[in-house]
Amino acid sequence: MKANKNYQNLQDSYLFATIGQKVKAYSEANSDKKIIRMGIGDVTLPLAPAVVAAMQKAVAEMGEPETFRGYGDYYGCDFLRTAISDYYKKKDAKISHEEVFVSDGAKCDVSNILDIFATGSVALVPDPVYPVYVDTNIMAGNKIIYAPGNEENNFLPMPDEGVKCDIIYICSPNNPTGAVYNKEQLQKWVNYAIAQDAIILYDSAYEAFITDDLPTTIFQIEGAEKCAIEIGSLSKTAGFTGTRCGYAIIPSTLERDGMNLHKMWCRRQATKYNALPYIIQRGAEAAFLPEGLAQNKKNIEYYMQNAKLLSATLDELGIWYSGGKNAPYVWLKCPDGLKSWDFFDMLIEKANVVGTPGAGFGSQGEGFFRLSAFGSKENTTEAMERVKKFLK
Numbered sequence: 001m002k003a004n005k006n007y008q009n010l011q012d013s014y015l016f017a018t019i020g021q022k023v024k025a026y027s028e029a030n031s032d033k034k035i036i037r038m039g040i041g042d043v044t045l046p047l048a049p050a051v052v053a054a055m056q057k058a059v060a061e062m063g064e065p066e067t068f069r070g071y072g073d074y075y076g077c078d079f080l081r082t083a084i085s086d087y088y089k090k091k092d093a094k095i096s097h098e099e100v101f102v103s104d105g106a107k108c109d110v111s112n113i114l115d116i117f118a119t120g121s122v123a124l125v126p127d128p129v130y131p132v133y134v135d136t137n138i139m140a141g142n143k144i145i146y147a148p149g150n151e152e153n154n155f156l157p158m159p160d161e162g163v164k165c166d167i168i169y170i171c172s173p174n175n176p177t178g179a180v181y182n183k184e185q186l187q188k189w190v191n192y193a194i195a196q197d198a199i200i201l202y203d204s205a206y207e208a209f210i211t212d213d214l215p216t217t218i219f220q221i222e223g224a225e226k227c228a229i230e231i232g233s234l235s236k237t238a239g240f241t242g243t244r245c246g247y248a249i250i251p252s253t254l255e256r257d258g259m260n261l262h263k264m265w266c267r268r269q270a271t272k273y274n275a276l277p278y279i280i281q282r283g284a285e286a287a288f289l290p291e292g293l294a295q296n297k298k299n300i301e302y303y304m305q306n307a308k309l310l311s312a313t314l315d316e317l318g319i320w321y322s323g324g325k326n327a328p329y330v331w332l333k334c335p336d337g338l339k340s341w342d343f344f345d346m347l348i349e350k351a352n353v354v355g356t357p358g359a360g361f362g363s364q365g366e367g368f369f370r371l372s373a374f375g376s377k378e379n380t381t382e383a384m385e386r387v388k389k390f391l392k
């Protein structure tokens with residue numbers, strides 16, 4: 001056989017796998033220490049009661065001959081696709097349920113969507129950003145160019161008319177920086193994409209954390225239906241990191257290079273995907289109905305209280321940061337000009353707190369560090385006490 005040599009161009013290990021290995025090694029060597037994990041953005045609150053009840057009901061249905069279901073619809077059950085399109089309608093984004101494709105998560109969608117783009121496409125990726133965008137384009141043999149984020153542009157890079165590309169990645173609220181684009185800024189990206197004949201892959205995994213008057217979907221921006229695909233997730237908004245459910249929204253009229261992208265995705269999913277389990281889809285539907293939405297809003301508020309605590313600690317220590325508002329991550333500048341991985345080692349050694357080194361999100365992340373607000377209130381409070389003691 002011939003191997004996909006593009007894999008030689010990847011870093012040895014996926015960022016969060018590397019961190020996991022390091023933390024495992026440290027905790028094995030220091031079993032007496034209580035390590036507080038604020039690295040990977042994994043939720044800690046249980047599923048909302050309305051979601052659990054819906055899943056239990058669906059389990060019971062699967063155990064009865066009259067209500068048992070076998071293979072599901074490749075694109076998702078109509079009830080869930082409708083619940084998602086109704087959620088978007090409330091945001092003034094006109095999405096029909098046929099434009100929603102249910103999946104087992106945004107990470108998979110953001111990777112799999114490259115199937116409908118030609119190999120060798122040029123991807124414009126913000127730096128720093130969720131490492132999956134870069135890794136999947138390397139695997140696919142695409143060319144990657146970067147839109148650098150930094151303190152000067154508040155980690156919100158804007159389009160450069162001179163730069164030509166096929167795919168534009170936007171993550172807002174951004175992972176890892178917590179920076180959020182406003183309407184005018186997103187309008188510039190949409191105009192740029194249309195002028196380039198490019199497609200925006202808009203990752204809205206953290207949209208539910210927005211409380212200010214900022215766009216929560218690209219489809220609130222004029223012209224987005226002509227150039228954007230949105231990928232959403234229930235992982236952070238409804239505690240589905242382990243349960244799994246995401247979705248892609250592809251406008252039915254979206255075309256490039258003489259091909260309809262919506263139809264291509266239908267064809268791709270029918271061939272390569274066999275639908276998310278019915279039980280999970282019923283739970284996901286409940287997350288979009290009023291009771292589930294209200295319960296999940298409370299959970300999001302809980303995490304955002306943690307984010308406030310992180311911000312307050314950094315304010316007290318006089319450390320520069322972004323995020324923590326409209327986003328569950330706080331992105332801080334490493335003290336004393338330390339490099340990201342050096343600060344990671346120091347923090348785990350001295351405070352037994354785990355975060356994510358900014359350099360893992362791209363070269364522009366060097367010298368920065370991400371803390372996640374998804375822990376418990378107790379652990380977040382204790383972690384911040386330890387950090388204060390160590391850095392003061």
Ligand code: MLT
Pocket residue numbers: 039040041042107130175235
């Ligand atoms: C993160 O910590 O960046 C995310 O939890 C990773 C993911 O969503 O896959």
